[in-house]
Amino acid sequence: MAKIPIVRKYMKRSSRTFHVDDDMGKAMSTLARSSFPAIPVLDDDGFVVGLLTEKDVVRTIIQWAYDQRAGGGVGNYMSPLEVMVTPDMDLLTAARAFLECDFSCLPVMDGDRLVGRLPRHDVLKGIEKWATQINKERESRLTTTPGHERPTAIEALQKIASSHSRDELSQIFRKH
Structure with missing residues (x-):
């Protein structure tokens, strides 16, 4: 049976991060030009402490418009x-992690080191591909057994019945 794919296969390598003290206005522009819905935020020790998400940016824009002031750190x-x-986590476990939060993209951590980002949509694509593969394998097992085709018509059934012993027929049809 097909193995559940792991995060490493679907994650995107992470090169862009923000620091907690980076200017929020510049960070907004960077995120708007990014192809990711969220960018990890690091503290002074280089640890990931948060994500700056598109939702955070929209919330900030609205707040700044109402307060008529702007500025501050990410x-x-x-x-x-x-x-x-983590990179070796299977996609079903990663999908469960997405259910625990509102993020559409999660950081991929190898210990304390940021190694990538995993968009929720890529988890969906990976699980769909895996499920399709499982269904094909299941379908294949149902339609054939080694050395024997499952009969699909009366004539084929009669041909198989006339060319096999009762015990052989019992084994053939027990598998189906």
């Missing part, structure tokens, strides 16, 4: 990190 507006995944 750390004031980011979402704290609640959940992360």
